[in-house]
Amino acid sequence: MSFLVGENIFGGYGGADILHGCTVSVEKGEIAVIVGPNGAGKSTAMKALLGMLTVREGAVRLNGNDITHLSPQDRVSEGMAFVPQTNNVFAGMTVQENLEMGAYLRRDDITETMEQIYSLFPILGEKRRQMAGELSGGQRQQVAVGRALMTKPSVLMLDEPTAGVSPIVMDELFDRILEVRATGIAVLMVEQNARQALEIADRGYVLVQGENKYTDTGAALLADPDVRKSFLGG
Amino acid sequence: MTDLLNALVLMLNFVIIPATSYGAQLALGALGVTLVYGILRFGNFAHGDTMAFGTMFTIFFTWLFQGLGLSLGVLPTALLALPFGIGVTALYAISIDRLVYRHYRVKRSAPVILTIASVGVMFVTNSVVRFLIGTNEQRFSDGQKFIIKARDFKEWSGLSEGMKLKTTEALTVVVAGIAVAALFWFLQRTRMGKAMRAYSDNEDLALLSGINPERVVMVTWIITAALATLAGVLFGLDKSFKPFTYFQLLLPIFAAAILGGVGNPLGAIAGGFVVAFSEVMVTYPYKKFLKYVMPENLEPSGLMQLLTVDYKFAVSFIILVAVLLIKPTGLFSGKVIRA
Amino acid sequence: MSQSLRPILLFAAMAAALLAVGFGQGWPVMLVILNLCLISAVMSVGLNMQWGYAGLFNAGVMAFVAVGGMVAVLISEPPVMVGWEAGGARILVAGVMVATFSGLIYALRRFISRRWIKNWGTAALLVAAYFIIRPVFEGGVTAVESIAAASAGNLGGLGLNILVSWVVAAVVCMGVAWVIGRIALGLRADYLAIATLGISEIVVAVAKNEEWLTRGVKNITSLKRAPVPRETNLQQAEWFQNLVSTLSGTNPGDADFKTTVIEASSIFVKLCFTGLFTIVLGIVLFLAIRALNSPWGRMMRAIRDNDVAASAMGKNVVRRHREVFIVGAAILGVSGAMLTTLDGQFTPTGYQPLRYTFLIWVMVIVGGSGNNLGAVLGGFVIWFFWIEAEVAAQWISVNMEKVLTPYLDVVLISLGEGSLKVQHGVTWLKNAAPHFRYLLMGMVLLLALRFSPRGLIPEAGAARAH
Known part of the structure; x- marks a missing residue:
């Protein structure tokens, strides 16, 4: 099974x-x-x-x-975590806020998960204060995957x-x-x-x-x- | 030199101070409109009447407190009544949402249907206000009227022009400042505030992230009710309360929201001040001002007023038209809540 | 209920309600209601073209109604010669200058493609126009308004038959709608709503303040309303007295003959209006139905139901919207002129948005968006309730007072007039009664939108999912 x-x-x-x-x-x-x-x-x-x-x-x-x-x-x-094909980031929010929103349902400390994601996608760590909408297509996909991973799915x-x-x-x-x-x-x-x-x-x-x-x-x-x-x- | 100072005082007294406080009132109103645009995605025609509703209840509580002998000394008693007015208005807004708007939200109706529903809400709210307080003008400001009196200022400065600062004007700016700071702190720093921005930004993804849309909508209505009541009470304290005037505020408020970019709170504030300053500056008679700044033989003969006060709505309208023609997304390209 | 039977039954019920008013409250009352029902129906058909055919949110119905009213004044009033001599020339020159500058701006926007030149050029021309035209215009206005201010102080009109204004109102409103359409169509639906709301505030401000044009809040009373006779003239006319005598069986010598003649003249005049309005409504309705069923109307509905697909198929959506907006505005203008003709006077302060914009919306939504017969029925039904709701509210409050006073001598905290006063609950109720109908209309709109979004007479074959 x-x-x-x-x-x-x-x-x-x-x-x-x-x-x-x-x-x-x-x-x-x-x-x-x-x-x-x-x-x-x-x-x-x-x-x-x-x-x-x-x-x-x-x-x-x-x-x-x-x-x-x-x-x-x-x-x-x-x-379960899902990354849609399009419109998969909050364009008007920073990278970090995108990740926070991914963890919206979690009530525990999310800093560790966030650090894991930044080490998985180092570019996101660098651009954590930038608006997701301003990133390149590939970086945006990383934000999208990162957001989905924040729930520890x-x-x-x-x-x-x-x-x-x-x-x-x-x-x-x-x-x-x-x-x-x-x-x-x-x-x-x-x-x-x-x-x-x-x-x-x-x-x-x-x-x-x-x-x-x-x-x-x-x-x-x-x-x-x-x-x-x-x-x-x- | 004295002439220049006199001219400056004249401007401060008749343009800058009144326009600043009016601008703060419009900004609060436009913030409410823009929040509803951003989260619920429709133009809320009932906003002016919601302002009247909130102000009315604040007036009732003011009268009650006055009757009980409560007061804030130099400040208007209405400040004490304000939280109660906001509470009643928030309850009203949430009930209306449950009874009216939620249905169309669940059905995912076109925004224009929600706007028409808001026209129905406008009728109902309007009649509730007429039922309870009538259509007459109400003045409910008490406490000390002026912080600076024109005569005192003249004596102090030795200028021929006086400058007055009404308590309500200073209060408007202070209270609006606190409210806006609190709103931005909320949107920027709190979990719920961020959820609201996320919902406004990308509804589907917000749902996927586990954000509860009904909670977001409820909080939005509470904030909108608070902003509407604040805007209405400050306007009413500064000028006076008359239900129909509040309906007419819709136009400058929407002009401000659209000018700033719908759904953009920062834009709504900027828009409020732009509309207010334009309105006051265009309807101010510059005769006396020019007398001070121009050489003696060039004194103007007329009032030097660009537009009479009767046409102040034309100012909002012209701003609106200019935005629609030149940059329909507004100064700060709105559509989603960005703090 | 079958599709064709439903409208017939609904209109029959409406007729029965009107007849009941005739028997209950008297025929003059019934005719007053009927005449305004007819005008409301014309308004409703006009708005239905904009909303029902095309889905355009016009929140400025009042603008077109008021423009229609102003046109009625300017066409039918006799010219005030002293006014013209005093300042007419200057105002005319100002008018020509406005036209010139408008032409310049149009040419600039039409023939120059560089965006910044277009926008800054327009702004510069507007500023220049303002400073050049204003002194000319103001001089004229002051001169006109100072002449015989108590009786005139305006330029008057063309002194033509007021019926001419019904046509002219349509044309003028088309112009106004064209301008609004250029600005606000093709953007979000609620932008058009705000723009039209703004226009309506401005039109009413013009009517209130431009005394040289409309006498402003001093009002224009006793408009000539030929071909409909005046009651007083009728009462003198021999043929009319004979007619009354034959119909009522009373003779000129009888004691109550005079009152009979007066009453009959009032009914006769109202019937004349009823006839005229019915003809107009018939023509408007005929044309509206023809338009709806023409290829143009079908395309319009296709655009409304799916504008993305329609524009993908090469339909110019904005252009079609502009056309329908203009046509609807023309009809609204006619209704405005009719209304002022019926009133026999022009009172700018009477134009309230709830009454002249949003009530018309209730008519269209309740009647059936997209269906012309529905719009007509909506106009009748809503006007009827608008009038009768107040009567009902008065009746209820009076009777409640009778019933409640002896038993319920409790006091209610009154919420009005400056402080918390202690007052009888019934007194409060009586004061609140006139506002009852606003509540009623709001509820009707909300309930119709929720539970019967397609209206009393739904659009044929439409599967619109609101």
Whole structure:
């Protein structure tokens, strides 16, 4: 039994189903990546795990507990953290305030966590008094991830963290995500840059039309000629 | 030299002092409007009448305390009544939110629907005020009227122009200063204040961070009610209380908020002073002033008044039009609460 | 209830209510209400074009109504020749200068693309215009206002039939709306609201203070209102006396004949207005419905429901908004001129935003945003309640006084007039009664918006989710 599982999920945003029996899971200290063509329901699958859409059938379990009917806010307090694809920082607040807001639900001392994040993302420490909106795209993504980590989550979910950033920044971000994994957090990502993402993935899911098409380790998927041909451009 | 001093005193007495206290009143009003814009994302047409509501209750408590023989000596009794007025107004604002605005917030209605709902609230609030205190003018300032009397100043300085400083004018600036400092401390330093800014900045992310929107909205209404009551009471002490005048303050207050950039508290304060100074300076007759500063043979013949007081609303309007034409986001590019 | 039956039943109920007033409170009272219902309906149709068709928040309905009223004065009043001789020329020159500077500013903004030249140039021209025109204008104004200040002190008007002003009011209001539209359309919806609110305050300030134009707070009374006759003239007219005699069966010699004639003349005059207003409402309604169902109207609704998609499809949203704003303003202007015609006088202090702006909003929201018949019904229903609410409040307070006084001799702390006074609760109630209708209207607006956002007669086929 994995740490976070979405099992056989059917559902959508009120209209027709977008997910048709999709199953995704991730273990602590692992990176799982969801890839697939446009419109395959990758982000939708992640939002289903977070409770941002109506799950008509199937179940979401966190650490063995059924959380299918919890609100997103309640899941956050259960230890799930989410980094949206866009608008994922408080642009009018400083980097430090962004991190503080990430820890809004915590009542204990957050200075230690904040120091950990500054050591994980040194650039944020340097710019802690700057407005997040004034930072570069890559730095902003770091703020976004940092904000999500402030709750000391057990699962970190990232919706296309590398969308719109340069290849160098992308590599750096992936390095950081590997470091996050090293702290024992379960990481679940949706990615457009499928090849690079699968390279760091422990598990990979190839979604097509809301269904699992291929499921294997990242390396195995990269090696699979069918997957290469259809989804990784040869 | 004396002429120049006289001219300066004239300006201080008729332009700078009155405009400063009026500016502080407008700034407090505009802060309330801008907070509602920033957090609840609609233009609140009921704000002028909320000011009247808060002032009315402060007047009631003032009368009550006067009846009981309580007073603050040289300061107006209204100061003592102010916290009670704010309390009643905050309760009223929260109830209105529960009964009216929350529904549209949950449904995520377009802002303009909330604005129309605020028109309904304006009607209701207006009628409550008419019911309880009537439509007549009320003066409720007591205590010492002047800090500096014009005659005393003349005797002291030997100038022919006098300068007066009303207690209410000084009080306005002091109280507004304290209120603004407290507001900025709250927004900048407290957990709740930061949560409000976060909610204003990025609602979805604020929800993801576990910020409770209903708490944020409730605190916003409490602060808005406090600011509205403060603005209304200080205006009423300085001039007088008349419900319709408070409705008419909507225009300069919105002009100030838009000039500063909606949702920007610092901008709202700056906007309040810009509007107030423009209004007073444009409607002030400069004849006497020019007499002092110009050579004798160049004395002006007319009043040298740019606009009569009857058209003071035109000043707010012209400022508004200029902002809309030139920089619709305002001087300090608003939209979210930034402290 | 079927779609087509609902409006018929609602209008029938409205008619029944009016008839009940006729039988209960008398026909003159009923006709007074009916005439203002008709004018309200025209206003409501005008605002409905702006809000219902296009979703524009016009918080300055009063501006257009007041402009319409002023136009009625300026068209129908006879010119005051002494006033013209005294200062008319200077005011005219000032007017020409205003036009010249406006043209210059327009040309500057139109033909020069550098932003800073545009803005600073406009500012410079405005300042120059102010200092050049003002002395000319003021000299004229002082001269005009000092002539026969007690009876005139103004320039008067063109001395034309007041009906002409109904058309001219539309044209003038279109101009005003064009200017406001240039400034405030295309920005956030509430910016338009604030801008229009500002304009309405200024228009009323002009009406109150520019005595050379409108006599200001000295008011203009006894406007000529041809083609509708005056009551006193009617009472003298032989044909009218004969008519009354035939209809009532009384004879000129009878004791109560005179009162019958007076009453009949009042009813006759009101009926004349009813006829005129019905014709106007009919024309306006016909055109509004035609416009709504034309390609233009369909496009307008498409823009309202999704302006992003509409502008992506190449529709010029701001331009369409300006068009509908101008057309709606024209209708509001006509209603303003009609109102002043009916009143027979122009009293600037009477223009209150709650009555002339926000009450019209209640009419549109309650009637049915986007539906013209709904707007008409809203105008009728809300005006009816506005009037009858006060009557009801008076009646309730009087009766409560009767009922309560003997039993409830308790005192209430009165909250009015300078200090906490001890007063009978009933007395307070009586004083508060006139304000009851503001509460009622606020509640009606809030309840309609909440529980019946599509109104009494909803827009056909609209799936607007508020």
